[in-house]
Amino acid sequence: MDEPVYNLPPPLLSAYRHGCWVVRTSNPALLPVELTEQDFERLIAVQLLSLEADSEAFNAWAPGLLIELVMSDPANEYPLLYRHTNLLDNHPVRVIIPVQPGFIKAVKVAVSLDFAVRLDVKQPDAALIEELVAALEFYLHQPTVAQPIEFFHGVLLGFYHDDPIPLWAIQEEDPQYLRYIADDGAESCYGRLAGNDDCNALRVAEADLQRWIDQVLATATDCRRCEFLRSCGGYFKWPQQNYNCAEVRRLFGKIRAAAVELRRDLEMVSELN
Template sequence: MQEDMSLARPWYNVPVRLISSYAEQSCVLRGHTVTELIEGMPHINSQKLIGLELAGFDHDLADFVPIPDGVPVEIVAGLQDEPAKLYDLAQLTASRPVRVRLNCIPGFVSGLSIAASLDMAVALEIPLSGTAGAEELVAGLELALYRRSLTQPIDFYHGLLHTCYHQTPVDLFDIQEENPATSRYITDTGLETVSSRLAWILTERQVKPQDLFAYRDEQIEKYAPACFECEHGPVCRGYFKWHDPTADCSAFHSLFDVILDAAEQLAEDVRHAQDDVDSASH
């Protein structure tokens, strides 16, 4: 999970049935049911457990009781999951960090709004194709930037805002946890790849996880060289076009512009606030 991306070695997202092979690695334990995750937890060094990843929203709150307080849980939305089911899990946030992973597809803002209202962090996953339209992406960004009651981050929005505000060398691959230097994903069949989103395309193109960025740069240079000249290149790094040079990333360009403006405004507000503090102290 993102808060542990600074680990010196990559952490692994591992299905329960394969956890014995990764028991001494820093891991996110992945399962389809709460019971399955609970049964898998004794097989991993507790000091190495980053958190639990659970598929779908349809779970009984009582099933989580045996999980020690403080162990983070990420709930991954399926295409058929009803966002309103999150209300049944609202009490989870009283005992642990909870993050909801949503596909950034048409209709995603409903789930985003509900999760945010329940004090759950959100990670938006950008599909390789068929992403939500510009209006929905902007609506999600407006919620992330301007909802006053918001208490938890919404990524990729807040990750980009943090990068722009602090001017740090972090890009979308880092924010989306698809940097092979920091995170790896173990498929249900035991294949080591970068993320569930990229598993099939890297397998199809026979690209090893450690070679992702070299392959990306090669593809961009051949088929989408304009990415190297794009003003958003330092934070995008060809995220949308390396695998498909025909992909339309114009909606995201608009988002990047808004986020950059918001970061600049935030920096200006902080400077003014500091000036006021300094003036009052003299």
């Protein structure tokens, strides 16, 4: 990816005639009308911000386009996911689930409906870490899980291939490329770096992600000594630099152990064949 990706609402599309777009809306009926044929060249995904909305207008529109269902209250909204299963007839669909108390219910329902999942995780406290561990166990050991649950999936693959991908990339928050355009037109970094001045400098400098991990994103002393630096990239030290990563490192350790076990199992199978 070498073009900027703008997350923006439909009224601002005309101001961004370059790069790629992730268009967010709460009104699916309007979007097929608001976008022109030319706009499809830039469109890489649509985010539906209200699960209460009727997504029927998306069903046969722009086949193959990624639709993201953005949850805000997963513990209570998860029954609404059933309303959107028809989207799978023509689209890859992913549910963005904020890591909040009770989020695992939404994870289980989303996966059972064959939706992919991306966990929107901030700086989880001890209780949320336990829920993340339970979600990880579900992802690793539940045979019916057929869709990726990010960030577990990307981190697991990184350990498995001994080629870690920083969470900034797995979570699609690479500050070099991703920009968030607020409804009032204000432009900022995306996700946990929103409003951060260093992040704005990143983009101007056009450095690659690894350089910014080295120079800005993972500069906390803890990160320098962290055995999971290559997989994390300092992701959990934002926005609060004094966040204690002990429990997060336990989570990374579990994913690494699962990757080692997976590799060993596959090697045994291949020796038997």
